[in-house]
């Protein structure tokens with residue numbers, strides 16, 4: 748049997764590093780940084796990591812908001828969505844994640860788009 752996405756992303760430690768990088772890249776990304784002006788960054792990083800860990804087959808249970816509730820009334824645009832996905836791909840590259848895993852994550856993010864964009 749092939750390894751779970753969780754294992755291929757470096758387990759809990761690897762995913763925490765990737766998640767921290769994603770949030771840091773968002774804060775540095777002029778297209779979306781302002782969206783996080785009021786965020787508790789420690790809490791956000793922990794929730795993003797838990798979301799990745801549980802969504803990739805890892806042991807942690809995600810207790811944050813579901814994606815529709817988390818992004819409701821923000822009226823996020825397609826441009827912002829692409830900017831956020833770019834950051835995720837950059838974080839994966841920085842952490843040495845391969846093309847197969849990047850493709851799987853891209854698909855997961857694409858499938859979540861209707862719960863995030865324009866809601």
Ligand code: HEM
Nearest residue numbers: 779782786787794795798811812817827828831856859863
């Ligand atoms: C498929 C794409 C996305 C996924 C999987 C995703 C995932 C998440 C997760 C797991 C949380 C944490 C929820 C919680 O703390 O309960 C969150 C919060 C948030 N997301 Fe996203 N997100 C996506 C796209 C976006 C985009 C495009 C934007 C806007 C540029 C955005 C802005 C935010 C903001 C402002 C928060 C709340 C931060 C806070 O409460 O401090 N997200 N997102």
